[in-house]
Amino acid sequence: MIITDTHTHLYSEAFDEDRDEIIQKALDAGVQRFFIPAIDSAYTDAMMDLESRYPDNVFLMMGLHPTHVKENYKEELAHVEQLFSERSFYAVGEIGIDLYWDKTYLKQQQEAFVYQIQLAKKHQLPIVIHSRESFDEIFEILEQEKGDDLYGIFHCFTGTFEQAEKAISCNMKLGIGGVATFKNGKIDQFLNEIALKHIVLETDSPYLAPVPFRGKRNESSYIIKVLEKLSSIYGISMEEIASITTENSKQVFGI
Numbered sequence: 001m002i003i004t005d006t007h008t009h010l011y012s013e014a015f016d017e018d019r020d021e022i023i024q025k026a027l028d029a030g031v032q033r034f035f036i037p038a039i040d041s042a043y044t045d046a047m048m049d050l051e052s053r054y055p056d057n058v059f060l061m062m063g064l065h066p067t068h069v070k071e072n073y074k075e076e077l078a079h080v081e082q083l084f085s086e087r088s089f090y091a092v093g094e095i096g097i098d099l100y101w102d103k104t105y106l107k108q109q110q111e112a113f114v115y116q117i118q119l120a121k122k123h124q125l126p127i128v129i130h131s132r133e134s135f136d137e138i139f140e141i142l143e144q145e146k147g148d149d150l151y152g153i154f155h156c157f158t159g160t161f162e163q164a165e166k167a168i169s170c171n172m173k174l175g176i177g178g179v180a181t182f183k184n185g186k187i188d189q190f191l192n193e194i195a196l197k198h199i200v201l202e203t204d205s206p207y208l209a210p211v212p213f214r215g216k217r218n219e220s221s222y223i224i225k226v227l228e229k230l231s232s233i234y235g236i237s238m239e240e241i242a243s244i245t246t247e248n249s250k251q252v253f254g255i
């Protein structure tokens with residue numbers, strides 16, 4: 001069984017004490033592919049280091065996270081663009097709009113999102129979207145930018161059935177993680193109406209640990225709990241879910 005974690009911040013300080021152990025634990029559990037979203041330039045070195053130590057398992061994205069769009073966002077975007085001119089990545093991510101923490105930079109977040117969508121189109125890469133309390137703002141931009149050259153993953157999807165269908169119609173797969181196991185997570189109630197070909201698995205570790213680890217530090221091996229949940233929702237084996245979602249991830253990332 002090959003499981004793909006399409007979204008894990010393995011370079012985070014949260015793993016500084018035991019990163020290799022955590023990776024080994026995930027590998028032993030069958031999680032062999034880790035897709036790594038960027039946050040901002042402060043983490044670039046740590047991401048590259050991770051990639052050089054696990055070249056067969058770690059696949060990097062590059063982008064500016066919406067909660068890190070601040071006064072200096074133009075410099076940060078220049079850093080992202082510079083890296084894309086030097087080497088390749090598997091996606092532009094994570095990018096989007098987050099109005100949960102702070103609405104001060106909404107305009108700049110919108111601008112950075114559009115800018116990075118253009119970058120993805122230019123490099124023929126998928127985007128990985130971060131959306132928090134911002135469905136309308138995200139879809140406004142997706143509707144305007146959509147086309148055959150725009151595709152990717154709606155990371156940590158927590159919307160309604162209608163929003164899921166809308167995301168899918170914009171060539172997005174739904175990134176499903178720990179929230180699917182939450183009692184009040186809601187998406188488990190309609191997920192069986194969404195074809196599995198639209199789903200990829202993720203942890204978003206160190207955040208959003210699934211039940212029974214909810215509230216603790218998340219790690220890639222916990223993705224098994226998400227697999228278990230999806231297996232019961234769809235009524236097929238964990239192996240089949242792992243295989244289909246890994247295929248879907250290959251389709252998106254091209255590896």
Ligand SMILES: [Zn+2]
Pocket residue numbers: 007009037094204
């Ligand atoms: Zn993330």
